[in-house]
Amino acid sequence: MKTIVVGGGASGIIAALKASETDETIILEKNDKLGKKLLLTGNGHCNYWNKEIDITKYESDSLEILKNIITEDNVDRVYKYLYSLGIYPREKDGYLYPYSNQAYSVREVLEQNINKKSVKVIYNANVKDIKKENGKFIVFFNDEYLSCDKLIISTGSKAYPKTGSTGDLYPILEKLGHKLNPLYPALTSLKCEGEFLKIWSGIRTDAKVSIYVNDKLKKEETGEIQLTDYGISGVCVFNISSIASSHLNDNVTVKINFLPNVQDFSSWLWQRSQDLSNSTLEEIFESVFSYKLSSIFFHMAHVNAKAYYKSLTASEIAKLNEVITEFTVKIIGTGDFEKAQVCKGGVSLTNIDPLTMESKKVSRLYLTGEILDVNGICGGYNLAFAFITGFIAGEYHA
Secondary structure (H helix, E strand, O other): OOOEEEOOOOOHHHHHHHHOOEEEEEEEEEOOOOOOOHHHHHOOOOOOEEOOOHHHEEOOOOHHHHHHOOOHHHHHHHHHHHHHOOOOEEEEEEEEEEEOOHHHHHHHHHHHHHHHHEEEOOOOEEEEEEEEEOOOEEEEOOOEEEEOOOOEOOOOOOOOOOOOOOOOHHHHHHHOOOOOEEEEEOOOEEEEEEEOOHHHHOOOEEEEEEEEOOEEEEEEEEEEEOOOOOOEHHHHHHHHHHHHHOOOOOOEEEEEEOOOOOOOHHHHHHHHHHOOOOEEHHHHHHHOOHHHHHHHHHHOOOOOOEHHHHHHOOHHHHHHHHHHHHHEEEEEEEOOOOOEEEEEEEEEEEEEEEEOEEEEEOOOEEEOOHHEEEEOOOOHHHHHHHHHHHHHHHHHHO
């Protein structure tokens, strides 16, 4: 039996390795090398797994179906499989990286195994169409075509198109009867409006971010954020970005709490004034916030930075509390697909058998990884999903 895997990224490589255990296997890769996107993950360190993988870390059009993919057994089997291939882990706060701390190492391990398994790779293969005739698939690429008994699609989404993920196969899969949910950038930055943007640009600080759609709280994340001249960025911002990108026609706001570990601002401010007696507000805030950030707070609260705590009115304290713990920004856009790490949307999970990753629309056609409507938060979850679905699709035989 012959299997063709379209896409030589993380998911496609694992699918091909598993399929090659029983089948003649070919990878059609759009780039001139395998695993190009792997080299960019984790800022070049490749956060490929996480110790806490479960469906609460994912968004999808069907979490009930996803429950049958992200199972404890699948997570355990695939992690052990990656280890057996030669990926030796280093853990940091639950995030798993290759011990070398280099994404290149993961790509090399996977490519070495592809060579050992004698999987044929055809590079610079631009797939133009897929047809099924007399029980076999015909895959048209460049000016050639190949036929196969089993076809696995692992081409990724539209995120990071410079790595080859340009969404070329979505129209083909739609033509074959699959439901395609709208695509939005995810794990990306948020664009805001406000006169303070140029002032706070370049600041990194810990905060809690809460995203609201039409004044309804949707999600909260805590961690380091980056303040930029266009808005906000950082891991915790990335983790809420898919909500913003899919609701830009609504009123989307983010509230930032710059003192996420303080339970009561008024009590905290009073205590600081007691600890630093005879100090101005500017001096009280000195080691807590960046000077540029403090200046924004004072300006927006209409409070004199040189004032002493004892001179503050209750309304001034309340206003400081508001701008520091509920700093509200209007979201007017997100980073585009060029800058997004993954996409929200894609082929609906309702079109997939979660036990095999086989299409319910076309027999012996399998879909894996980012082409599906599943996106995870930062922390190795998206790569884990790619590996798990590739493993399932590769090992199954109808």
